[in-house]
Amino acid sequence: DAGVTQSPTHLIKTRGQQVTLRCSPKSGHDTVSWYQQALGQGPQFIFQYYEEEERQRGNFPDRFSGHQFPNYSSELNVNALLLGDSALYLCASSPIGKPDTEAFFGQGTRLTVV
Amino acid sequence: GESVGLHLPTLSVQEGDNSIINCAYSNSASDYFIWYKQESGKGPQFIIDIRSNMDKRQGQRVTVLLNKTVKHLSLQIAATQPGDSAVYFCAEIHQGGKLIFGQGTELSVKP
Numbered sequence: 001d002a003g004v005t006q007s008p009t010h011l012i013k014t015r016g017q018q019v020t021l022r023c024s025p026k027s028g029h030d031t032v033s034w035y036q037q038a039l040g041q042g043p044q045f046i047f048q049y050y051e052e053e054e055r056q057r058g059n060f061p062d063r064f065s066g067h068q069f070p071n072y073s074s075e076l077n078v079n080a081l082l083l084g085d086s087a088l089y090l091c092a093s094s095p096i097g098k099p100d101t102e103a104f105f106g107q108g109t110r111l112t113v114v
Numbered sequence: 115g116e117s118v119g120l121h122l123p124t125l126s127v128q129e130g131d132n133s134i135i136n137c138a139y140s141n142s143a144s145d146y147f148i149w150y151k152q153e154s155g156k157g158p159q160f161i162i163d164i165r166s167n168m169d170k171r172q173g174q175r176v177t178v179l180l181n182k183t184v185k186h187l188s189l190q191i192a193a194t195q196p197g198d199s200a201v202y203f204c205a206e207i208h209q210g211g212k213l214i215f216g217q218g219t220e221l222s223v224k225p
Contacts, residue, residue, distance in 0.1 A: 031211060033211065033212070035215075041217055041218075042215030042217050042218050043203075043213070043215050045212050048212065056210050056211075090157050090158070092213070094211050102148060102160050103211060105150075105157035105158045106157050107156055108156075108157050
């Protein structure tokens with residue numbers, strides 16, 4: 001079992017550009033959540049996807065959007081990148097039918113906006 | 115409000131000693147908490163969890179204590195090892211699985 005996998009691992013983008021990050025959940029998991037972790041901070045909840053729909057959303061602007069595919073994998077899109085979007089983006093998945101249980105995290109994608 | 119905070123940002127202990135990491139939460143309705151360990155360059159790793167109907171739960175070398183009266187959690191690590199060096203987060207699970215994290219405590223183990 002590969003666990004939660006994210007790609008790419010590192011990414012450098014220019015201010016104003018758009019970025020897409022990808023996540024494959026752990027086998028047997030159908031709920032995917034995305035978090036942003038600034039340096040020295042705890043992860044902040046961006047949104048959660050279940051059954052290909054956004055179920056919950058944190059306090060992030062509409063520049064942050066996502067998608068979930070029928071195979072449960074997910075993408076996070078960020079438009080009009082700002083310097084402040086530089087962070088580690090984490091994907092977490094939860095078991096089918098148990099979204100309120102422990103979430104398993106991927107290694108994250110380190111995004112640097114210059 | 116939604117916040118889970120930590121009392122100390124850094125903790126340094128001698129190898130073999132016990133470590134105690136503290137966490138305060140603000141939502142008295144919260145009923146499920148998780149401790150995560152995050153090593154440099156990696157995602158958070160589940161350590162142990164506890165539900166509000168318990169006040170103590172033990173794992174391998176780790177114990178979590180929950181005091182609902184003062185809304186306080188602690189993580190105790192017995193016989194701390196160099197491999198325990200990491201940042202530790204407490205997190206509160208809200209309905210639907212949304213995690214609210216604190217800022218973290220960096221544990222440094224001296225040989």
